[in-house]
Amino acid sequence: MAKTYDTYKDSGIAWIGNIPSEWEIKKLGNFYTQRNEKVSDKDFSPLSVTMQGILPQLETAAKTNDGDNRKLVRVGDFAINSRSDRRGSCGISPYDGSVSLINTVLCPKDKMNAKFYNWLFHTTMFADEYYKWGHGIVDDLWTTRWSEMKNISVVEPPLSEQQAIATYLDEKCGEIDSLISLQEEMISELQAYKQSVITEAVSKGLDPNVPMKDSGVEWIGMIPEAWDIKRIKFIANIWGRIGFRGYKGEDLNKEGIGAITLSPSNMKSFYMDYSSVTYLSWEKYNESPEIMIQNGDILFVKTGSSYGKACYVENLPREATINPQILRIVPKNNQKFLCYFLQTPYIKFETECGVVGGTIPTISQEKIRNMYVISPPISEQQAIASYLDEKTSQIDSLIALKQEKITELKDYKKSIIYEYVTGKKKV
Template sequence: MCELHESGIEWIGAIPSDWSVGRIGGLYSLRNQKVSDIDFQPLSVTNKGIVPQLETAAKSNAHDDRKLVRVGDFAINSRSDRRGSCGISAYEGSVSLINTILSPNGEMNPRYYDWLFHTVQFGDEFYRWGHGIVDDLWTTGWQDMKRIIIPIPSVDEQEKIASFLDKKCAEIDLIVSDLQSQIDAIEQHKRSLITETVTKGLHDVELIDSGIDWVGQMPQTWISIPNKYLMYKVKNICPVYDGEDILSLTTNGVIVRDLDAGGKMPTSFDGYQRIKPGNLLMCLFDIDVTPRCIGLIKNHGLTSPAYSQFVMKEGAYAPYYYYYYLMVDYTKELLHMAKNLRHSLTEDQLGAIKAPKPPYDEQVEIANYLDAKCEEINAIIGEKALQLETLEEYKKSFIFEYVTGKKEVPST
């Protein structure tokens, strides 16, 4: 192992004694040629590198407002909210003006610097050199970026490190991919279990047609009934904020917004409503972009006027209908009915949509069964998600230690 010495640069720390440091501007030159995306293939700069323009990318009619990218150039998004979006281009094309395009100078191994520029530590340093009014509009231009100091190993060492990280990180990525596939399969099993249970019940009984397309057949002792006979909307407007918890509807349910962990306090409480445990919370606006449209309220607090709070009528059990509408939300059935431009439903439209109504005791039985099963499944998913998180953190640390020479590439 080569002896280490302090680089004198805080974000880099110690490096091998035979390495040097230098500014990015000495290694790269700026390519700042404007071109048209009609003449040059439009590309996107992502955290997975440079790819053909994504369907989700914001597009403009100003076709000439693009920057030229040549094969082998390094492109990096200058905005802080796109941290980690960078890479070596395998394409000739054009990218958004918000990106900085760099052409390598002299002899180097660009793959080594690609690994270095993807580290969290470089991302923090890149951000530190930026300017802006607010965090999410913070940008780091070339005039500042070129002054950032980075480690400079020999070209042979750059090649060794890049090749080693290519191989080892590919192995880690395979494990990550396998774990993610396992999580996806377990999540799909949970969805299937919920669908089967809320539409067919827990007992082997004769089935009849429900008359509801996404339900199909249901037990003969159940009925199909419009939602307006199952629940009604309430809106308990909050006249003044008095320190209550702020609740949000998320993919993890109706949760208390953690203001200490970066959750934002509303700028205004106009229209905010008090909500009560045991009621349903639904999002009926912009259903096409809402990650989750249904939640079961478990805490007192305040929530956005964008949500609708429903109280169950006699004979309807909120936890059963939470699971039922969770099933509906998985396949976005409500979205198919929201035909207006805002992809939204009114209370009356929701009230007219039919839902199954099992006998009340069965609703309770189904909800209790799914509570227990989903708790077991979520524990397994949580364990695998923790493994994923651990692997991702290990990979980040692993890369940084090798690109800064704190660990030496094995000779075999």
């Protein structure tokens, strides 16, 4: 059973609540000074301030040509992103380097344990409080400056307790992170297994003893003797949003007026997710009947970072269309079999061979129409799709259990950090 302190008092701070009687409340400025020295990324390597801490600049980070206008960071400094759309991005830097100007860089003062406050600053409650002190015009551009941040009230336990709590949380959260990593590894293994099951079924069939033949396509190899290789254009119709039937920002809304406009973000694994959608005006929707999406359609991403992703449409909540990144594929026979085949490494290989453009990778509709796919007899397509429906559902259920466990572990980690840094529990 966890220990608690003998006596408590009201901190006077809503997000902190009661604290041990011997703890104090002080302004954050008592523990840090601001480092506001401008430097160049030519002299100090660029760093990224992330939810995982301070890291060498990520490839995905937004780059600027103004590399001479950055902030210096030294080993042991604490950096936090001042923008509300980067909530939770902060940490102690293990590097000398430079960060973008939207970050606040702080030097810890004497007689405080920087690791203790690092744990405190990673609580959800502190993140909420931090942005309450900010200012801005719209929510996602809300900014908290050091002049505001330094006036936030935080706890001050005795230094020995700060050190004990930091050491305990380092160890305990390290154990939790290891458990989370184990669950993530198991999910990766299940996803790889699911991929192998799909690939084996759609390329070799369900009968391991069936006679095989050379497909004539190098990256596909051997296929069952009774199967064919065809180009997608001969077994399916493909449409996309083109030309004058495009739309502008004013045609879209979040108020539920019009038809759902599906984007790559709605495409999760094999099936669609309609939990977050944008709506297109009825006028624009009715201009393009060929991309009015129906249950049983296949959606295929042709543009952007998730190019090559395919999803099967079912359980549409209302009329729907697609944005310009997506193609609508309507097979002439079994939709699900083709959708499963579009999930295989064969299609990934063909797609990557056909992609052009560095900043925004794109594969043309014509190249997709001319992709090679395996085409078994219809009865086998149906049998394989039914088999994969059952098999992948079983694997997805196992993955969901692992993801649920990860959520529980992350919630537990958040709770113990908060409980110890605010004195609700004692080391």
